[in-house]
Amino acid sequence: MEADPEPRWLEPDERETWMSLAALLMRLPGALDAQLQRDAALTHFEYLVLSGLSMAPERTMRMSDLAVAAEGSLPRLSQVVSRLEKRGWVRRFPDPADGRVTLAVLTDEGYAKVVAAAPGHVEAVRQLVFDPLTKPQRRQLREIARRIMGAVDPGGHCPPSA
Amino acid sequence: MEADPEPRWLEPDERETWMSLAALLMRLPGALDAQLQRDAALTHFEYLVLSGLSMAPERTMRMSDLAVAAEGSLPRLSQVVSRLEKRGWVRRFPDPADGRVTLAVLTDEGYAKVVAAAPGHVEAVRQLVFDPLTKPQRRQLREIARRIMGAVDPGGHCPPSA
DNA sequence: GACATTCTGTTGCAGCGTGAAGTGAATTCG
């Protein structure tokens, strides 16, 4: 419990890197949420859910799969889908093939909503993330994010390099 | 409102980059919080506050400056400091020189707490962020994070390259 | 010197997320 007088501290430049990344983790989600909230009255997570459904075959997904696709927990998804259902953008019904499973479908209104919200969101992502970077940096960022995700979620579905 | 039939969509590889980064934004904070919560019963933001104070002269800071240093809002900081005060790690008193200002001081117990929590946290940052990356990637990450922060917070204190 | 404005920090309220318990369906095993 006290055997390491000097653990592996960060080098000064690593410390700077980490501070910048920490700042990014604190601020970027808020900035993204702000744009979606202002222009579409949508949370980033809500957007991910609608967007995920819109790209699925039949615009339908099992709740569990949708939770994984949106990088969120199942309870969180359950509540968010409840909200989206109240707003008429998603409907839920039990899977005929397995009574335990709930299937979520994007309604036409929901699809229209994603289509309306997407350009503004994409534009925000561009402005905040891609525009400030050089081409090589954009390429590096993909690899960097994948590798970090590999460490965060070892059983994940983001192959480090493939 | 509907003049752009084709806004600047993301290229396929940009889309992949963004999905990986989005996943990182969703998961990395949780992973960091989990370690601190488990090993030190501390939020990442609480840790940033204590850590910020521990590095300040006299281990003392104005609330506003502390909020900026920890990348959080003032109301958020106010409540967090209240909690930390109840736990005996921070004390608050009005600035004698300006009655509007509140000064926050790290107590000896608070300092001991940071010192105890730091190695585990640093180790987690290493494992999750730095270990998976190559040296050039670590260098790139600093520049990438700075540039994105420059776009997120134009008035920020993170010069793009200096 | 008195009033309005600005600055600093706190408080109240509403919304969101997490983790634990609860419900009901399907599977496994005796």
Added chain:
DNA sequence: CGAATTCACTTCACGCTGCAACAGAATGTC
């Protein structure tokens, strides 16, 4: 078969965060 376990999802209680309204202190203006 029937009971226990596992699985998919929902619900509940709690804590945290952001925003807006608020209170107190300092500054500027006439």
